[in-house]
Amino acid sequence: MTTDVHQLDDGAWISVNDSREVNVSDLWLLARSDFCGCETTDFLAEGFVKVGVDYPDIQARIAGQCIACGESGVTDWLTVGRVVDPDSGEFYGVVHESVHFPEKRTRLSHSRE
Amino acid sequence: MPSKVEGWKDEVYGNEIREHLMEFAEQGWESIPEDEQDAWFERFKWWGLYHQRSGQESYFMMRIGTPNGVIKPGQLEVIGEVAKEYATGPVDNPEFGEAYCDWTTRQSIQLHWIKIEDIPEIFEKLEAVGLGTQQACGDSWRNIVGCPVAGKDKHEHVDAWSVAEDLHETFKGNDDYANLPRKWKVAIAGCDEGCGQGDINDLAFEPAEKDGEIGFNVRIGGGLSRKEPRLARDIDVWVPPEQAADVAHGMSALFRDHGDREDRFNARIKFLMDEWGPEKMRSVLQEDYVDFELATAGEDMRDQYSYNTGSQDGHNDHVGIHEQKDGNYYVGLNVLVGRMGADDVLELAELADEYGSGEVRLTQRQNIIVTDVPEENLDEFTSEPLLENYSPEPSPFMRGSIACTGTEYCSLSIVETKNRQVRYARWLKDNVELPEDHEDFHIHLSGCTASCAQPQIADVSLRGMKTRKDGEPVEALDIGLGGGLGDDPRFADWVEMRVPADEVPGAIKNLVNNFKDAREGGETFRDFVEDRDEETLAEMVEPEETDYDDPYMHNTKMTWYPYAEDDDMQSSPAPTNAAGESLPSDD
Structure with missing residues (x-):
């Protein structure tokens, strides 16, 4: 089964296989990111701009801002969870409070909106 | 490539959604196939139904569109009855009780906790008195807004209510405009006070005189959403009242054909206006979408506007x-x-x-x-x-308080809004004194950048944020100042960011006191803000803890309902069946 990913309601949340999985308004810690000058970006997710699948990762580019320095913008691709078994379609979300490493994509992937 | 939503709209959209909605209602929530829920919920919006946020699955917000805000004799009773009978959830709201109606900033009505199984009965009751939910949400003509006393106002130069009603009847359920790239918001006013708020709508008709006749000048491309606020721009067109619908046909067809269907974030006409500019917008309208010669703009009445000008003279709102x-x-x-x-x-x-x-x-x-x-x-x-x-004579802080839906129900909001703003207003009323010559002082609280509470056009603009306090994440607000409409509309300057929500009332108190100390002569608050730089203003906003108590500092979005005794997401009773009993969940 193909993993179906999209953002809905003006980027308020990410749907994975027709299930609401990731919401805005959470704080994410980003490291090794050039989003802002902070060593670790304390990032408030305000809207999902793009979502995609880089098997097994479900990824997103998120609009928001660092609540420490105020820098706002859109992140590089962040892994928000995984669908390890496409047949079951079960989504395993990451813990957003943990440290995450946004990355620039270097290979093609299935991306929507 | 067209967006996912466009694909769903291509399959089923517009009037035909109703038939499916009724079938699902008949068979119950569980009959909506799980792998089609996203598509159906997107489509249901067209019929005024918005699936509530995470933790509240199977419950819907229902929006009733009342053009120009007009609720005819007999309709309010039905609205109240529907709210009382159907808009009740598993937990009461501590400020507002079991059932309530929300009057919105676009002159519509919102009810919450609606079950899909009740839709046929609700529609029957509403439609029996001429009310409806059609196109209240979704990608089409939304509820038309305007001067709320159109047709009755002594300041009116042309009866805008009859035009608004005509537009409503022409474009509701009209298949030609049922599937637009995005929402389409229209404002119309015939008075000289500027209370149609045309400047922040996609299409605005504003009163203007041409060759001795009163009609409307046309402005295009206003809007507040995201961090991209735009004022509608003058396209140098005047129409007599009887041709307003023709121009509306043309403009909405132009938007239908040229709006961006690949990127919903870029779909509103304000972005097409950015791309084209008013001259091209006018020429495309003229050449491709109307079959008569468009007249150039007439003489408008903007220099007489008093509504939301901060002038403290004339008619700033309709209270009283x-x-x-x-x-x-x-x-x-x-x-x-x-x-x-x-x-x-x-x-x-x-x-x-x-x-x-x-x-x-x-x-x-x-x-x-x-x-x-x-x-x-x-x-x-x-x-x-x-x-x-x-009250028709409220305290300025009660009078000027506007709040969006917030995390109580909305997926996009970052913070709790309505109950918080109620507490703010009460505290400010008891603890802050405005200068005697300031009766109008507007504080708008929006939970996110979608700006449903229109924060950018308030004296004090509050926008949902987060910050850390003692290392812990707490709900916070950005504070902006000096926004408003009138002849010289301006959006608020955001001067103090990420203020913990419990320090905002203290910040407003300090701001007002600093304003009273530093104002020169009879300077109004809006002029005061306009004449000072952001740094000076930021110094005047001194966030401070006071005896104001904020019970919603935690992450209200992580709860299934912020006011439930056990608000943990896992304790949510949703989804539920028609009787409100919990259904087994996949999780």
């Missing part, structure tokens, strides 16, 4: 008692944050019947107006106990 052109009066009642308990709605319906014509109207400031009250009824009406809570 005002004479109509027929000699009767309208009584504008303040509804704090636009939310009114269902029992109060029913009582007001009776009072409107008893003292007026039974008609009421909603304003773009979330208030309600009882119209057609004969002079001899005024004293008795304004002495009614209900008006102690919905």
